[in-house]
Amino acid sequence: MVSKRKEKYSSGEGSQFMTRKAALKKLQLSLNDFRKLCILKGIYPREPRNRKRAQKGKAGIKTLYHVKDIQFLLHEPVIWRLRDYKIFNKKVGRARAVKDFEKLNKYLNNHPTLKLDHIVKERYPTFIDALKDLDDCLTLCFLFSTFPSLAHVPRDQSALCRRLTLEFLHAVIEAKALRKVFISIKGFYFQAEFKGQTITWITPHHFSFTPQSKAEVDFKVMSTFVEFYTVMLGFVNFRLYHSLNLYYPPKFTAIQQSSNEKLLVDEDIFVSERVAALNCTLSKTSHELIEEDLEIDSFNADGSEASEEKLEEIRKESEKIRKLKTLFKGLKIFLNREVPREPLVFVIRCFGGEVSWDKTLFVGSTFSEDDETITHQIVDRPSMEKQFISRYYVQPQWIFDSVNAADLLPVEKYFMGEVLPPHLSPFIDKERDQQYIPPEARALYNENELEEQHKMDATDKQDDDGDEIESDADNDEEISSKEVKTVNTKKLSVSTGEVYKEVPWEKARQERQEFRLREKMVKNKHRKLYKSMMEGRRDRAKEIWLLRKKRRLHDENEKGKKKDANKVQQKDKNKPIVRKSKVKTT
CATH class of the missing domain: 1.20.5 (Single alpha-helices involved in coiled-coils or other helix-helix interfaces)
Known part of the structure; x- marks a missing residue:
């Protein structure tokens, strides 16, 4: 029998991919519903190896999806809920058109609701998986918590983002999980650590919201992401609070619910109540968690025993983190009205410090400015009329630099009116190439390396001294026992060696030649x-x-400015003083 010939593009990449138009036809959804479904399920377009085969020989560049992904969406219950929304909108529109208000109220009271719990459990089967994917979730939720009511961003969604982000910040405070802080143009970068997973997010600077002149950002798509991320963050907060022995959902006593519509619109009241809630302590369950010192295993993942150097590095890192958790413990810090309160309150409380502000300006104050037990006052102005001798007046950067250095830095460089040192990013890896x-930062790294080298030299010297003392004791014993044996040894001779002069250009030429030979050894498929x-x-x-x-140009410009200023000062010093003589009139 003659075997039937296969049709072209019926196997291989031609059958593995399908266009977006074909996917819409297969799922019987509109483009907006398809986008929403793909965002919720985490399905994105794929890039094929050979686009011509994947597009079945058709020209142009089309959006392609994997066939298995589209088949995976066929059995999703969210599709039926989206179709219910479509039917609901038609019924509401028809009832509004004929002015049948009885049916309209009936439809509005029984509107369909979209539940995403099963999708969160499906995409993140374990708690660690959810923590790994929490960076984008937190960044977007913190961004939406600053938005007012927009066209595609309802007020309920922004309020939910405010509550969930505030709950997460309280979890970080209670767990003392904050590790790094950095201030940039985009906002405040924070990095926390939960169950061995590092979570990095950005909190935007608090500015009054200004609407965009052009519709460059699709808020509808972003709102769909936030709709999924709020459900996910609610799950994560629930697990974190129960692992920290806290009641969930927490009740913030500082926030006062107001029925006045004007207060709900006022942005300053929202921010002040949020900061006040951040400064209050949460109620715990009856059982108290006891922190135990964890023992470090001396075995690697492959079963081999870890080296002493690695174990020593791990011990140093754990000791550093233990010290970092109580960095501001015992300090009482007062914030002036001009400093950004929310990030400072969050950072200070994460490391065990007490913080307050002027109670006449904002709610939630715990102690007044006249308290003599205050150790530091955060000020962002050149001078102050009234100052207390018992406290330091420092600029806000001292808090963030101390956290990144894992130690309380000297306050002399951060006094009022001082030119601040550069705020270095803690996310730069000094060992990373290019x-x-x-x-x-390079000078700081060199100083740290020198300190470590001095410590190592001191320990080696102590070990050598101990060895010398032991050897002297052994020699004394041998001499006292009178069992010394004389050994005839030959005298060592030293002869002059020949000096070998290395040609630098010849060595560089040889290295270039070896590099070209290694490049030729690269396989064609990897070229x-x-x-x-x-x-x-x-x-x-x-x-x-x-x-x-x-x-380099910036440094040269600064040097030129300093030279000009010094010249002006020198001219003023050398200028003769002209005194006017008093003329008596008769």
Whole structure:
């Protein structure tokens, strides 16, 4: 029998991908509903290896989805709920058109609701999986918590984001899980650690909201993401609160519910109540959690025993984190009205400090400015008329730099009116290749390395002294026993060696030749990947060169300004003083 010939594109990549139009036809959904469903289920377009085969020979660039992903969506119950929404909108529109208000109220009271609990459990089967994917969730929820009521962002969604983000911040405070802080143009970068997972998010700066002139951002798509992320963050907060032995949902006593519509619109009251809630302590359950010192295992994941150096590094890191958790313990810090209160209150409370502000300006104050037990006052102005001798007046950067340094830094550089040192990012890895490190950060790393080297030299010297004492004791015993044996040894001779002069250009030429030979050994299937990697390396090197040039020009400009200022001061000093003589009139 003659076997039937296969049709073209019926196997391989031609059968593995389908266009968005075909997916809409298969699922019988509109484009908006399909986008919403893909966002909720975490399904995105795929890039095929051979686009011509995947598009079945058709020209152009089309949005392609994997066939298995679309088949996975066929059995999703959310599709039926989206169709119920479509039917509901038609019924409401018809009742409104004929002015049948009885049916209209009936439909509005029984509107369909979309539940996403099963999707969260499906996408994140374990709690660790949810923590790994929490970065984008927190960043978007913190962003939406600052929004007013927009066209596609309802007020209920923004209020829910405010409550959930505030609950998460309280969980970080209670667990003392904050590790790094950085201030940038985008906002405040925070990094916390829960169950061995690092979570990094951005809190935007608090500015009054200004509507955009152009519709460049699709708030409808972002609102769909937030709709899923709020459900996910609610699950995470529930687990975190129960692991920390806290009641959930928490009750914030500082927030006073007001029925006045004007207060609900006022943005300053929202922010002040949020900060006041951040400064209050949460109620715990009857059982208290006892922190125990964890023992470090001396075995690796592969079963081999860990080296002493690695164990020592792990012990140092755990000791550093234990010290960091109580960095501000015993300090009472007062905030002036001009400083950003929310990030400062959050950071200070995460490390065991007490914080307050002026009770006449904002709610939630715990102690007044006249309290003599205050150790530090955070000020962001050049001078103050009334000052207390018993406290330090420092600028806000001292808090963030102390956290990143894991130690209380000297306050002399952060006094009022002082030029602040550069605020270095703690997220830069000094061991990573091809990245720009500012001169101040490089100097700081060199100082730390020198301190560690001095410590190691001191320990080695102590060990050598101990060995010398032991050897002297052994020698005394041998001499006292009179069992010394004389050994005839030959005298060692030293001869002059020949000096070998290394030619630097010859060595560089040989290295270049070896590098070209290694490049020729790259396989053909990996050659494109290798070329793209080398292009990326060249781009990064160019970027580092541009940043260094920019820094050099800035330093030269600053030196020129200082020279000009010194010249002006020198001229003023050398200028003769002309005194006017008094003329008596008769």
